[in-house]
């Protein structure tokens with residue numbers, strides 16, 4: 001997969017233009033590589049306590065791809081990499097408490113296959129469903145982590161932006177191949193629904209993540225899913241099933257051990 005070192009630091013300039021405090025910094029890392037995730041975590045951990053970690057990374061792949069680690073890319077980028085980064089940063093987050101972890105989720109969890117015994121579920125590859133399945137894995141992990149961190153001062157939230165016209169949607173959602181054959185029969189309707197749902201601006205969609213990461217109204221709270229209207233919503237039921245979380249954790253620990261073999 002491509003290197004991400006060429007990414008523009010435009011976001012840093014925009015943050016510095018409005019934020020008080022130390023200057024923002026851009027650190028490049030290819031989050032489709034477990035080695036790069038480990039290197040990023042080591043670099044961040046070496047800097048001391050951490051007060052917020054927002055895992056905003058997300059990607060949808062129209063066609064099946066594998067990462068440098070040989071792992072199906074939707075699962076690697078949308079779940080495994082934020083999982084590993086979070087686990088490797090728990091010590092600095094504990095040291096920075098009260099601190100927060102925010103994992104960005106998606107409504108696509110509703111179309112996901114709920115089987116996590118292997119990286120790839122049985123059946124064909126459909127990018128939208130694989131993306132949703134990886135996001136479901138990450139949501140189940142997020143809610144389980146809440147319990148593990150209770151009493152440590154580290155709050156854990158999931159934030160659902162709802163939808164926005166962003167690079168991720170540009171291109172991947174044009175082809176009926178991204179959905180299962182059943183949904184393809186209804187493609188004009190499905191596509192219109194996608195386009196309606198993802199037509200908003202990224203800055204409005206970011207409200208749920210910003211609230212989860214920084215709003216004082218959430219001080220002392222944990223385990224909430226912040227919905228697209230920037231208010232807590234009920235979590236998607238299957239993500240709260242402890243058997244799902246156990247299966248996701250088993251798979252994640254096997255694919256991305258905290259200490260590499």
Ligand SMILES: NC(=O)c1ccc[n+]([C@@H]2O[C@H](COP(=O)([O-])OP(=O)(O)OC[C@H]3O[C@@H](n4cnc5c(N)ncnc54)[C@H](OP(=O)(O)O)[C@@H]3O)[C@@H](O)[C@H]2O)c1
Nearest residue numbers: 007030031032056057058104106162163164166167168198
């Ligand atoms: N847009 C929607 O309708 C929608 C709906 C529900 C949830 N979400 C979620 O919202 C979050 C943001 O997505 P977005 O819509 O803003 O899409 P986006 O513009 O494509 O942003 C995705 C982000 O992930 C980063 N990324 C992807 N692959 C990476 C890799 N291998 N290594 C490092 N960084 C990588 C991108 O980095 P670069 O900036 O370097 O490209 C970018 O910052 C994602 O978690 C997504 O799943 C989006």
